[in-house]
Amino acid sequence: MGWCVPDVCYVGGKIVTIDRHDSIVDALAIRGDRIVAVGSDADVRSLAGRTTKIVDLGGRTVLPGINDCHLHTATYGGNRPPLTLDLSYPAVKSIGDMRELVRAQVARSKPGEWIRGNGWDEGYLEECLADPSRRLTRRDIDEVAPDNPVYLVDFTQHVLVANSRALELAGITAETPTEPGSEIVKDPVTGLPTGMLRELPAQGLLMKAVPPWTRLEKRDGIVAVMRDLNSRGITSVTDPSLGPGGMDFQGGLLGSECISIYNDLHNEGALTCRVNILYLFGEYGASLSLSELQKNIPRMGFHSGFGDEWLKIGGVKLFGDGVPQTKTALMHEDYPDGGNGCLMTPGATEDERRRQLHAMVGFAHRQGFQCGIHVVGDKGIEACIDAIVKAQEEEPRELRHYLIHSDFINEADIARAARHGIGVCPQPILKWTFSDAMDRMVGVAASERQFPLRSLLDAGVHVSGSSDAPVAEPDWLRGVEAAVLRKSRATGTVRGPRECIGVSEAIRLFTMGSAWQDHMDHLKGSIEPGKLADLCVLDRDILSIPPEEIHTIKNVATVVGGRLVYDDGLG
Numbered sequence: 001m002g003w004c005v006p007d008v009c010y011v012g013g014k015i016v017t018i019d020r021h022d023s024i025v026d027a028l029a030i031r032g033d034r035i036v037a038v039g040s041d042a043d044v045r046s047l048a049g050r051t052t053k054i055v056d057l058g059g060r061t062v063l064p065g066i067n068d069c070h071l072h073t074a075t076y077g078g079n080r081p082p083l084t085l086d087l088s089y090p091a092v093k094s095i096g097d098m099r100e101l102v103r104a105q106v107a108r109s110k111p112g113e114w115i116r117g118n119g120w121d122e123g124y125l126e127e128c129l130a131d132p133s134r135r136l137t138r139r140d141i142d143e144v145a146p147d148n149p150v151y152l153v154d155f156t157q158h159v160l161v162a163n164s165r166a167l168e169l170a171g172i173t174a175e176t177p178t179e180p181g182s183e184i185v186k187d188p189v190t191g192l193p194t195g196m197l198r199e200l201p202a203q204g205l206l207m208k209a210v211p212p213w214t215r216l217e218k219r220d221g222i223v224a225v226m227r228d229l230n231s232r233g234i235t236s237v238t239d240p241s242l243g244p245g246g247m248d249f250q251g252g253l254l255g256s257e258c259i260s261i262y263n264d265l266h267n268e269g270a271l272t273c274r275v276n277i278l279y280l281f282g283e284y285g286a287s288l289s290l291s292e293l294q295k296n297i298p299r300m301g302f303h304s305g306f307g308d309e310w311l312k313i314g315g316v317k318l319f320g321d322g323v324p325q326t327k328t329a330l331m332h333e334d335y336p337d338g339g340n341g342c343l344m345t346p347g348a349t350e351d352e353r354r355r356q357l358h359a360m361v362g363f364a365h366r367q368g369f370q371c372g373i374h375v376v377g378d379k380g381i382e383a384c385i386d387a388i389v390k391a392q393e394e395e396p397r398e399l400r401h402y403l404i405h406s407d408f409i410n411e412a413d414i415a416r417a418a419r420h421g422i423g424v425c426p427q428p429i430l431k432w433t434f435s436d437a438m439d440r441m442v443g444v445a446a447s448e449r450q451f452p453l454r455s456l457l458d459a460g461v462h463v464s465g466s467s468d469a470p471v472a473e474p475d476w477l478r479g480v481e482a483a484v485l486r487k488s489r490a491t492g493t494v495r496g497p498r499e500c501i502g503v504s505e506a507i508r509l510f511t512m513g514s515a516w517q518d519h520m521d522h523l524k525g526s527i528e529p530g531k532l533a534d535l536c537v538l539d540r541d542i543l544s545i546p547p548e549e550i551h552t553i554k555n556v557a558t559v560v561g562g563r564l565v566y567d568d569g570l571g
Helices: 041-045 073-078 095-108 126-130 138-142 164-170 200-207 215-231 256-267 290-300 350-366 378-394 411-419 429-442 444-449 453-459 476-485 503-517 547-552
Strands: 008-011 014-016 027-031 034-039 053-056 061-064 066-068 115-120 150-154 159-162 183-186 193-198 234-242 274-279 311-319 370-375 402-405 423-425 535-538 555-560 563-567
Touching: 008 041, 027 041, 034 041, 061 503, 066 503, 073 215, 073 234, 095 115, 095 126, 095 138, 095 150, 138 159, 138 164, 138 193, 150 164, 159 164, 159 200, 164 193, 164 200, 183 200, 193 200, 215 234, 215 256, 215 555, 215 563, 234 256, 234 311, 234 503, 234 535, 234 555, 256 274, 256 311, 290 350, 311 350, 350 370, 350 378, 370 378, 378 402, 378 411, 411 453, 423 503, 429 444, 429 476, 453 503, 476 503, 476 547
Parallel strands: 008 053, 014 061, 066 234, 115 150, 234 274, 274 311, 311 370, 370 402, 402 423
Antiparallel strands: 008 027, 027 034, 061 535, 150 159, 159 193, 183 193, 535 555, 555 563
């Protein structure tokens, strides 16, 4: 058995395998980039040879490597200091806080230099809480940045506020048109732009004036993010929006050049996370038509699955609707203050937009592309499932189409998703992040139903786990805790207790669930012989610690393909 003598044996731990039986063992062995054995200490030690390294886990807990299957990796890299101001809560609790951060950045910048900020949340801003009609506007920024163009993106990435200088450089005026479903917000008295741009097409009008990040800046950002992800135990990601549609958005952080950078890193052996990509066609991400797909997909010469175990094209990104924060998520019931959202596909009426959605999903399906569809509202979800079912019935094939977010999926569509093998990709951490704000946006009854994980799992739906960074931090431990407790960040209110799930189930979302989504469940997602040696080592037992303390667990080591890429105390 010389050929299978392990390179390294990890012993003396609690190995949570996430196999079909949820087996827990003491030890595992790795040769090359594969797991070759799991079992008792004695069994695994018996495989060791003269050159085998023995690592004593000291009772620590080992999980499969975490797969955050909806994480805008390049965008997350560019939306952090020092490239971009961090405006997230709790550091920023008011518009006044934001102004002071911009003021300080102006003092460090040259006249005319662009200033970027990311992460503000209207639901936590003191001025907006005190006066529900209060909104961040260009005038809030103009006073502290009269000569520097500034734009500040909110945590959803669907709203930004720009100052007057930025609007001027972009040529945005009261007469500037934008796509249906997006908005250049106007002052009701003067009719002039307030500086707030809602949804991606409107944002894109501004982004064309923003200088792109250099290739080196993008590369440095991606490499820094991979180090950060490894420190958290993350070994795989899906970067869900990269391609020609993102070239002019956020300085090119959603553009094709980022795919090229991943390619370079792969060729250099410098990837420390496995990367799955959803290809992005439509301009600014959301404005996509059937004609664009028909023109561009046949030119590509490949389909879903192109690539290898480290880097591949998983599918295409489509947009069904928007988000509740801008009242563009398509809902059956009106929002408390009116309106019920819309589909983001082209068309003058909802029927036209539905037909366009069906046609785009059908064409991508026939061309062999998995569709990852951004959709949030229950009515939008219904439309997307209709489109997927129609495509599958016309040409049966297993592409594992899935709904990204799917916050307000109802019971009928949960059953349809299970019946037709349609995956759902939620972000449990978001229930912790903005649960209280969601109460106000959609009403308490709808907020109770947001991310119905218990119902999805009980129905047999394929559910994955992700963060949607930079919308939230890629903190999977906080995501597991949120899935188990459903407590809000600000008040600790539990919304939808019937939708809480168990710790093992929540871990499975971020391991086997995500592996299914990216067609890699035969190679990763559990600790079993023959699978890739992707692991994370935790300092405490996630299965026995009080759920309220899960977010305090520390990842002490991360292994990707048998290689230790992060070590902070394993020894």
